[in-house]
Amino acid sequence: DTGVSQDPRHKITKRGQNVTFRCDPISEHNRLYWYRQTLGQGPEFLTYFQNEAQLEKSRLLSDRFSAERPKGSFSTLEIQRTEQGDSAMYLCASSLVQGGEAFFGQGTRLTVV
């Protein structure tokens, strides 16, 4: 499968715990994006990378959220001290610099109990 891959697909965690999600983009794509989607809403942009550089992070929801893409390939999204309001689907997408069409992964569904 050469699409965008996310792991895990589902995560249940207790409030206050830290969680980390992984995204592997399409191999030739140098842009990688993180979105959050809550029930009944469209995806909400969080951050994006071009290669290893994080070019936009002002829309990360709080300082509990952070993302990395250390070698310009896979990326991780970490949420520290999770809250019930963090329960959502976290989507990763990737694209080429030129063209801009973003292809989405299957998402990680987070449930905070």
Added chain:
Amino acid sequence: ELKVEQNPLFLSMQEGKNYTIYCNYSTTSDRLYWYRQDPGKSLESLFVLLSNGAVKQEGRLMASLDTKARLSTLHITAAVHDLSATYFCAVDRNGGSQGNLIFGKGTKLSVKP
């Protein structure tokens, strides 16, 4: 405030009927995206509309873009049950192709026999 508004949000259709979903946006973007999402699944790219007057068709779906009116339409012809899904339109927040997309709330389409 940047907005993407879809109309209607819910649509129940009978098989064989035609209908149009509308997407209005408030940015100056000349690029608009349509995505499909099945329940519990990720987003599938349907169309990328790159310029004013662009029209694209795939099967029973046809999308168009009027950048002067800041309006895109997704027309459904002779609906079939397999088209039941949620459809999202999105534009780039910065008006270009940087992937910082603003999504509408989605139109939940249900096609009944």
